[in-house]
Amino acid sequence: MPFIPHTEDDVKSMLQTIGVDSIEQLFDEIPAELRIDELVGVPDALCEMEITRLMRARSRQDGTPQCFIGAGAYEHHVPSAVWDIATRGEFYSAYTPYQAEASQGTLQVIYEYQSMITALTALDVSNASLYDGASALAEAALMSVRANRKVKTSRVLLAAGVNPTYEKVAHAISGNQGLVFDRLPLDRHTGTTDLAALATYDQEVVALVIQQPSFFGTLEPIDRLTDWAHQRAALVIAVVNPTSLAILKAPGHWGADGADIACGEGQPLGIPLSSGGPYFGFMACEKSLVRQMPGRIVGRTTDLEDKPGFTLTLQAREQHIRRSKATSNICTNQGLMVTGATIYMSLLGQEGLARVAQRSQQNTAQLAAKLTSIKGVTRLFDGPHFHEVALGLDRPVGPVLRALAGQEILGGFDLSASHPELGNALLVCATETKTADDLERYRRALSDILSASRK
Amino acid sequence: MPEKLIFEKSRPGRRAYAQAPALATATDIPAEFLRQDRPMLPEVSELQVVRHYTRLSQLNFSIDTNFYPLGSCTMKYNPRACNALAMLPGLLNRHPLGPVSHGQGFLACMYELQEMLKAVTGMRAVSLTPMAGAQGELAGVAMIRAYHVSRGDHERNEIIVPDAAHGTNPATATMCGCIVRELATGADGDVDIEALKQAVGPKTAGIMLTNPSTLGVFERRIIEIRRIVNDAGGLLYYDGANLNAILGKVRPGDMEFDVIHMNLHKTFSTPHGGGGPGSGAVGVGKRLRPFLPIPVVGRSDTDGSYHWLTEKDLPQSIGRLSGFMGNAGVLLRAYVYMRMVGRDGMRRIGEFATLNANYLQSRLRAAGFELAFPERRASHEFIITLKTMARTLHVTAMDVAKALLDEGLHAPTTYFPLLVPECLLIEPTETETREALDRFADAMIAIAERAKSDPASVQGAPYKMPVRRLDDVKAARNLDLAWRPEPRPEL
């Protein structure tokens, strides 16, 4: 029993205090016919040395290939200090800060985090996190239905560049409450929303979701889309990459009045890729919408002696108070990831984060230039991009990616499954972690693979 | 304030030089897409950052530093190995969309975790994707709805929820478009069977039951409850947040429940991280198997390799609940924990969690504390009510909770479940020594004495924390939710 400290004497005297003869007797309220004696299917215990050996082997099995995949999760340099500090026991093994006086560390971190998210998004308030970017969009869509009293529909419209998985997740989470999702068509030249379609779109919608940069890495005409939605009394939900906000226009400044809600995947802010999680969803909104927001919020207040301090606030929105009328069922969120992200944003600062954004954008541009110099590789879309670019290949993408993986290069995300209408399409990403040598290595490998199979 | 905000330590032009890449050449992005201002992130050195957040950490209570008997939260020791091994490079840096050729190690862990969770719950299949208990609940209720709809049973939209249930249960039912029917608890702490018989009907979609309940007792008439709900055509949801109490003793699958969510961040010891992340893996029986959320990890019969099961394999699935596969790193920690505990250890967890709770309950009862359910065994947790103290001395459960903090002991859960007045829900967990339990009991006894001799001193607690009691009313009224350079905006 690896983590149980009881000695035989402890057990004896504790049973005596309770007044029973055996531990078994403590389970006498469970109907006998339901009891089991053994757990078949759980292996024998391993000591730390043995499990370490096993996990090292598993880790080695997965290797450390060079990764040019983005599509919603991005490899960035993570300073050592981030997880050194975030995994200190005082952060790592604390619960939700319900006892505020004994949780000022966590609460202040969240307040600083909320401040940073509002700065990045140029909106008034931020919550303390949601599960991830995709589920954050589901919550934002539900929030827009609660908040927008001007229209009587649960139809949410998506700009062409919204991540297709986000749409699936938003549907799975909110569909039972009657939300339906509709999508604007893609302009096949620019890789952004087809503005011509706006003129003929005649459905009433509760909100328009705009992802910037789009799933294809292109830049949506955010100002025009925002103003168009507002003219139709729809709210605007911005799905944004937080790294990009160091240089790209903040949602609060989109169009004439700004987006109403911003949300997205917080992973780029110092969170390891880790097979998809734990990451965190962030959400910010205008102050008039704060009472419709899901999730925890930390506020600054004062104590009995008028000293400043932090506490969870506006809890009347939440499930533990409002139960079936809460804004969401979320309870446990992604607190530790927010701690990591706050340390990351402090270390990078405004200058550092802008450099990460610019360097990633530039590396991706250089990679696209190199790869499109190969015969049979073209750019799918004109126009500006952030740190991802969609490429067309002259043959199916799957086998090419497998051949690259054989050389320890993960060449990108195969768009042909999610977007068959684009043909043999590949989405590539090169963040600040890639050097000129890395880009050249990819070019050479792809060139060899394409020309070898052409022969 | 004990520690200034990081923004107040910021100076224009300062930064952590080692952490950012060299300047790129000017971007070719047109101006209409660019921001004109710089976002207000702090400008500080690396040492300033390290010192600031290290000092903030020291303002927290945590399992690693304090006894933390927070009922319903299972604050057991989080083994360090779980963290270290989940952060090995091949696992930590694996892209979620990477090919399975570069994920067999990771997928093997996930597949074996699914199998172990099946074994401990007795369910037929497991999906690991829900990212916390509440999302597991959402998956479960959505599956129950999908099941009824698949049978053309569109009218079944009522979910029965006992009044003792965690707030996420009714909130989840609403999120799934269902109507909540609240069920009363009997005086003995079990569900009121007569009330249940009244509540079920042709609109019943199912019941959400927590067992042991949040009252800290095992639902003795579980078989009868199942029969009543099944006879009415409803399905059974098992809130497994309290699984720690019954590990290796009894399995929800053997009770013929249709679906369970587990809080891996409770029972399987992944850290709470000051609020998350968690994992709310779900297990299902035969009826709900086709509706499991995706992705699930499958294993090839021919070569034993692992792969993802997706829409193609589970066409009736309720779909995807996260961008990728949920909180993979949390799942890895739970996997390591379960392998270290092993088959026999698993049973001992339930035994010693129960022993510790019953011991502490006995000690507090002997000292005169009033138990909410004095005739019952404690499961892994139990409730005392301070209603007499509150009435006669005007010292409340909240006051006692704050006084415990001054003793270096985290408070139990207060004012939950809502139906027990002035309650403390106490869950010591199996990883605490008898000495730790005695210290807690002694502190409770001393505080109770002080409540008699000097009630004001308890009402004013805490005194030794970084702050005194905080003004929650002011926090909600004068909203200050984000720092701004002066002047601060009025909200």
Ligand SMILES: Cc1ncc(COP(=O)(O)O)c(C=O)c1O
């Ligand atoms: C009984 C019970 N059910 C459900 C939950 C919800 O779990 P989570 O916080 O992981 O969403 C909790 C814990 O908070 C709980 O104690």
